[in-house]
Amino acid sequence: MSTSLPNAPYHHGDLRNALLEAALVILEREGEAGLGLRDLARAVGVSPAAPYRHFDNRAALLEALAVTGFQRFTRAMEDVADANPPDMLSVMGKTYVLFALRNAALFRLMFSPQLRRDNRPGLRMAADAAFATLRHVSGGDVRTGRVAALAAWARVHGLAVLLLDGQIALQAGEDIEALISQIIDRH
Secondary structure, three states, X not given: OOOOOOOOOOOXXXXXXXXXXXXXXXXXXXXXXXXXXXXXXXXXXXXXXXXXXXXXXXXXXXXXXXXXXXXXXXXXXXXXXXXOOOOHHHHHHHHHHHHHHHOHHHHHHHOOOOOOHHHOHHHHHHHHHHHHHHHHHHOOOXXXXXXXXXXXXXXXXXXXXXXXXXXXXXXXXXXXXXHHHHHHHOO
């Protein structure tokens, strides 16, 4: 298993981000099992001890990756909110499912049961920020807004997981984005 990345320089001005970016590539290419701090150091071209200055252990690296995923996801949701499309909730739902499909391994890590958010405040904050964007768009008061956001989340998360797991088969010539739109827009 080769984990080296092309043109990885030896010295970095921001080693933590370089490690995270390399880890994201490895995660998508080889899955979570392919991630190790020593392999990551080799991929980035630094000493085996260098990643430990930023991540105490593999679990800390996985948490940082999940936080990065939630931050990117939140930005995608905020971009939708800033664009203010006519059917904001529908467009957010499509964005959610497409994010999952385009970042499959990262998406699975973000929602992995092994990364319990209650023990990781940084991860909890990142996940809560993503949910807050959906909750804001869902509208309603504190109670009904939460329930509406949970209902929307359950719908798109379930669709994303079904597609990722191959439980929804595409028919010959079927466009995945069109199918996603039809499912989400159906009330």
